[in-house]
Amino acid sequence: MRMDLNSVYQRLNTGSKKWSQYPEDVLPMWVADMDFPVAEPIMQALKNRLEHPLLGYSVAQDTLRQTLVTHLAHHYDWHILPEDLVFLPGVEPGVNMALNTLAPSGSGVLVQTPNYSPLLNAPANWKLPRVDLPFHADANGEYPTDIAALQSALLSVRSLLLSNPHNPLGKVFEREELRAIGDACVQHDVLIVSDEIHADILFDGRRHIPIASLSREIAARCVTLMSASKAWNIAGLKTAFAVVQNPELRERFNAGRLGLVDSVNALGLEATQAAYRLGAPWLAQVNAYLQDNRDYLAHAIKTRLPGIRMHLPQSTYLAWLDCTALDIEHPQQFFLTQAKVALSDGLEFGDDCGHFVRLNFGCPRPMLEEALARMERSLLQR
Template identity: 35%
Template sequence: MNAADRPGPSSTVVGREVPGFDDLDPEWLRNRPGVKWAGVGPDVLPAWVADMDFPAPAVVRDALRAHVDGGDLGYPDWPDGTPLRPLFARRMAERYGWQADASRVREQSDLIQSVQVVLHLATAPGDAIAVQTPNYPPFLATLDTMGRKTVAVPTTDTDTGWRMDLAALADGVARHGCKALLLVNPHNPTGHVLTRAELEEIASIARRHDLLVVSDEIHAELTHAPHRHIPFASLSPDAAARTVTLTSASKAFNIAGLRCMVTHYGPDRLLALRDAEPPELYGAVSELGVVGTEAAWLHGDAWQRDLLAVLDRNRHRVRDVLAARLPAVRHHMPDGTYLAWLDAGRLAFPKAPVQTVLERGAVRLEGGEWFGASAASCLRLNFATSARLLDEVLDRVVGALAPLQP
């Protein structure tokens, strides 16, 4: 794939609606069984969980339908692993220039499951793990329930956006003797995409302290120009040898329900530990999950180009509305993902921010202390929806919060 063919934002979407993305039927959305819409009342608009409102790509749905219509839902024939192993390696080479080794890829059903497997194999209760905060709540909950010591690395608010505090990372790792770094890039919830300079500094810290780097790159294909994703393992041979890379088609193609992801093991010892476990101890991926992921990665790039253009338009819309109508709320347009992180700490809330927006605006957002202690006054808004629904969400959020501004 040439660089010109890689998915990226398209200015042709600006100012017009896009079929398949902007013609969403609210009744269809409310009848969906997924948690995003089923988890709210009939008058509430959901902009919380990280699912998009858009239908999965037609190429994925067609592939799944054809496989089911073929009538064979028996045991798959994968003696050397699923077809996703070489396909992942090819995609990494074509998109990022990273020569990942397909033989080091293993499948899991879920990102959180893979994080837990890696931490179980590589660390022990009481070990310190560095992690960005705010962060995806299941990651923080995983560290807590597994008895690992969380070493929070704050994300700071700068004039140019949210930034990982690398000085705090170096200090925290040294003081607490961290065994691993759980790195989320692109970052959920702020949408920051780490630059090469930032990644190289993190790699230097990891090398000095012999850190395992568990790199969640599940939002990698949702970066917005001029930002580009750089796989952590691609930085150097040392980085490759200490990094476990986690990714999936689930976010970039809206197919999380297929429960399929891949894990690339850089450390030899860790891969050996993984393969020495009983073969079905951590379960296996569904054949339909593999079929859907394969279809997305092989045939979904045109759909993804349209998606990125829509998301780019929507992130600008969020920025413009907040700047004009909620100036007391701190917000930086995300470099990647479809998530907007709002710091509403200057507002006079009568109760928790998420609950306030729900009761006063009938919009369900995500946020608060689940993302870390520093996030109590913050909100996460999912803008992966149609232009009309996004405008309604923003109108309701503004209506709920504008009276609370100083």
């Protein structure tokens, strides 16, 4: 059954973080939370579970483990065992568990920049020095990994935080690029913590490649973090999973819970099972809609918002907008106050990103159209 993705649902006063952060006259286009209704199979699974009157501590059942094993094999040609899965209340706790437990004390952590702020900030949580490896756009507007610079940077670190697909660039890593990154980490004995939460949102026929799927040697030093939360819009159910194929690494990773990362939400486990088992038709419709939104956004920026540049995202529903040519000191604040549109501040993604903003186009088209109209008027009136 196809859903009407053009309908704008009222989310004010529902406890939505996205819609509570700013005054009611501000259109929120910031946090990675889509404004689409959840897939019917997920809603039905939650209703079925709530017919049972007990909601105690929960564990992942064998059926969920097998569903994920099957999904990873079918979609990514990645063959894991059920016991390789570790269930968590979120990807961010998994990143921090990995660094706290697996990274040697005081060792460096390499992060490609710009990057998602929880990844940027995670090393400091455990007093680990962060080493930045900047992306630079090439002549085609792509953001390739500088493998020579990576090799050099790996000499001074023991861990790599990878965002794959990349947030905020919307970059999908090519197989050869990922293989070069993984092989370099094997060569330098570097742990890979890979945030792959956006794995199921890809455009133009692309296919996600988990870095751990490339070789046994790479997998042996990988903690891969995934979730249905972004693709199926169920982030509020606080459920994710790690894939750790190295048993010794997995045991140490699990020891990092330390009373902070407890059991997983009972309803989140049900929703995750339904998403990966029954949610493919809904996701296909949403991905097609998101690609159309991306293309509409790209055309609008080119024709109506002179001074802003956008590299076409290959994945995610997040657009990284370069506002340098606008000559506005703080573009996020400008659009917030003058257009009443809330975007994510580029400074959240890197210290040299103050002239960038990130726009969430995971929303009904009327909402995206209104945001762009407001931004256009604000630039015409300044």
